[in-house]
Amino acid sequence: MNRQEQISKLQATKEFDICIIGAGATGAGIALDATMRGLKVLLIDKGDFAGQTSSKSTKLIHGGVRYLEQAVKKLDWEQFKMVRKSLRERETLLKNAPHLTRPLALITPCFNLFEGIYYTIGMKMYEWISGSQSIAKSEWLSKKETLNFIPELKAKRLSSGVLYYDGQLDDARYCLAIVQSAEANGAVVLNHAEALKFSKNEDNGKLKSLNIKDLIVGNEFTINSRVFVNATGPFADSIRKMASSKLKPRIKVSRGAHVVLPREVMKGDTAILVPKTDDGRVIFMIPWQDQVLVGTTDEADELSENPKLEDYERTYLLEYVNRYFEKTVTLDQIKSGFAGLRPLLQAQLQTAMNSDTKSLVRDHEVEIDRRSKLVSIMGGKWTTYRLMAKDTLDEIYKEVLKKEIVKCTSEHQILHGGENYHFEDWQNLVYQYNISDWTAQHLVKKYGSKAKNVLQLTDNQKDLKELLNPEHPFIKAEVIYAIQEEMATTVDDVLERRLGLKLRDEVVSKAVEPYVQEVLMKNN
Ligand SMILES: Cc1cc2nc3c(=O)[nH]c(=O)nc-3n(C[C@H](O)[C@H](O)[C@H](O)COP(=O)(O)OP(=O)(O)OC[C@H]3O[C@@H](n4cnc5c(N)ncnc54)[C@H](O)[C@@H]3O)c2cc1C
Known part of the structure; x- marks a missing residue:
């Protein structure tokens, strides 16, 4: 392109x-x-493509466990149907871009017997609704099993955990x-x-x-x-x-913020769902690429172009991280963060019990x-x-x-890069281009079957195989590829969305900005 x-x-x-x-x-x-x-x-x-809300999501492909809870509590058939439809779509999204998605195991930590029973029934129902599209069986885990999945959890008050599955995407x-x-x-x-x-x-x-x-x-x-x-x-x-x-205006926006933490905070591959915060929100702590993504908040906001993560949001999200993890996580460990605006429909607002944006169904409407x-x-x-x-x-x-x-x-329709995708192909790239396993795996996950096209740029210019920064697997060729083949036009197009480095590590991203700027100038 x-x-x-x-x-x-x-x-x-x-x-x-x-x-x-x-x-x-x-x-x-x-x-x-x-x-x-x-x-x-x-x-x-x-x-840019996905420059607004679509790159600021929690990156879950889900039917909405919380919406199911609301559907059951309010005997709301429409909401129930929406969860069912979303679960069907979950399978389609996973299938059509296998390089950019993966099934994700999540655990809800429970602190008493009632919670264990309540969430097990809920997750079994979620699994039942997904029918043949179920990813894997949900399970009620003992305390020991829960800690085997997530050893970093605080063991003291924990009584059990409920395991279930959804999907994750590189939005x-x-x-x-x-x-x-x-x-x-x-x-x-x-x-x-x-x-x-x-x-x-x-x-x-x-x-x-x-x-x-x-x-x-x-x-x-x-x-x-x-x-x-x-x-x-x-x-x-x-x-x-x-x-x-x-x-008349129809949209009201609800703000959602995330922080990104280093992987050492949670090393395994299983995410945590905190089903109810003190103010009735849901918070996820999710292994995401080489980091951990924590979010989200949910509050009414004014429309703006580039909502920024605020200090009170950092503090709020870390407070929950520290309620669940044995080892205290401090503000200076935050690698990055972002905020986005959910587009909610006014009609939903009026029909909701109150004007609290957390209780709205994220459904859609076509208006002509x-x-x-x-x-x-x-x-x-x-x-x-x-x-x-x-x-x-x-x-x-x-x-x-x-x-x-x-x-x-x-x-x-299999999407760009998803055609003939096999994760194991990273081994061929290592052999053919003499790159590290780390970079090869990263390239295959980002570009799917097109990873080879990125590396072809290095055929005549070997220095493009160099890492942008030693802490991350990105190579210089990716910057050129983003500009020449993926229509990246600004520094943020390259670092925030094509490579995704800015969302993972703001300090490193800032450090490589001059290089990206220079390449942009040469290629425009
Ligand atoms: C914090 C948060 C977490 C979320 N988590 C999830 C999740 O885990 N799973 C999930 O399924 N959903 C999630 N969502 C919802 C999901 O992200 C959004 O519903 C979806 O991204 C909205 O996409 P969109 O294309 O409608 O809007 P956008 O992505 O905002 O796209 C609208 C585009 O219109 C462009 N535009 C505006 N005005 C003009 C103009 N005058 N001319 C040209 N272009 C214009 C903008 O630049 C923008 O790129 C989340 C949302 C938020 C905010």
Whole structure:
């Protein structure tokens, strides 16, 4: 994928069938699905692919244990169905990008007999609902067994643990893989391109074209399209307002923060689910690449471009880490952290018992504005991105194009890098390119079957095999690959989302910034 090439394609296209604004998980999913149904697609984002919420998630592919609890307590059939659907999607997400996902074992530590029974019943139900898509059997573990899985846990008050399974994904790269697959299928994709203003047909008020600005070069373009889709997540109201000033706001954002800790805090491969904090939240402590990810918080917030992790969030999350771990973890051990904004629908807010964002269902809705025909897809979660895309396109066929629905086939689409993927191939890379096991395994997990393409860059330039920093397995070739093949255009595109180094280790990431900046200048 090359940015200049995408701009040339955009300029050469008189009219798109569908122009999607927002290239997070939702917009990327719609782009891929639409190309598979034979539509001419443009996907734009004012920042990077997955630059907002879609790279700030807890990185779980899940049905939502907490939603199941709410469904049972409130006898809410809709919520129950949502959990079931998400669990089905869990299998699809795992299958379609095996290099970027993995099944994840989680344990809920229990402190008395009642908790043990309660969570065992809950997790058995979760497993039962997932049916044939169950990853593995949930189990009630003794105290000793629990400590075998997670020796770092405080043993004193622990009485038992409940083991269950969900999935984990590399969210930023998963979104990129969807975009790459859409592009390979014919979509034009452009990051750092902002939607500025719609033009409408004078007779019926339907959207006709969109002015966009290339924020890297500064050029403006006018895009003609039969359909415009608003997939801007937390920013959905601003695009709805751009299409029609009469539309009332629908989105409320809820803030979620995470901290990243060194692996020595929790060495094994099993995560911890804290099912209820003092203020009714759920917190996960998850082995994540070479680190441990802890989160998340959940509180109403104002819409902003780049929410930053705050000191009170660091303290809050560490307080829970220290309640569960024998060895005290201190603030200076935090390697990195990030915050994101969940796009929650207003209708859910009104129907919720109170306006507390923790009690809302993360479900989605497709809205078609009667006059402008702007299609807005709102709400949802990462796990259901493909279903959101399917629902959006089905509605577009029915309500905007007024045509028979072309069937969605994205369920079986293996994503970029997932084709012919075998983790064991890292051994061939070690042999062929004379690199360490550590780097080879890292490359295979990040790029899947395309890891070889990264290493081919070193054929004529051996120094590109050098590590960016001795503490991490990333090599210099990855920076060039990100720029030349993955449309990374800024330092953050490279370090935060293509490599993911900034989310793992802020100090090291800062130290390699000048190198990345230099490579960016040479390649632009
Ligand atoms: C803290 C947290 C933890 C979460 N954890 C999980 C989890 O573990 N599992 C799970 O399934 N879900 C999780 N979610 C939910 C999930 O991350 C989101 O539902 C999902 O990422 C939303 O994707 P999106 O594409 O709708 O929005 P976004 O990813 O925010 O994408 C919207 C895009 O629109 C672009 N945009 C906005 N305005 C314009 C414009 N004018 N022109 C062009 N582009 C524009 C933005 O730049 C942005 O990239 C979590 C969410 C949060 C906040």
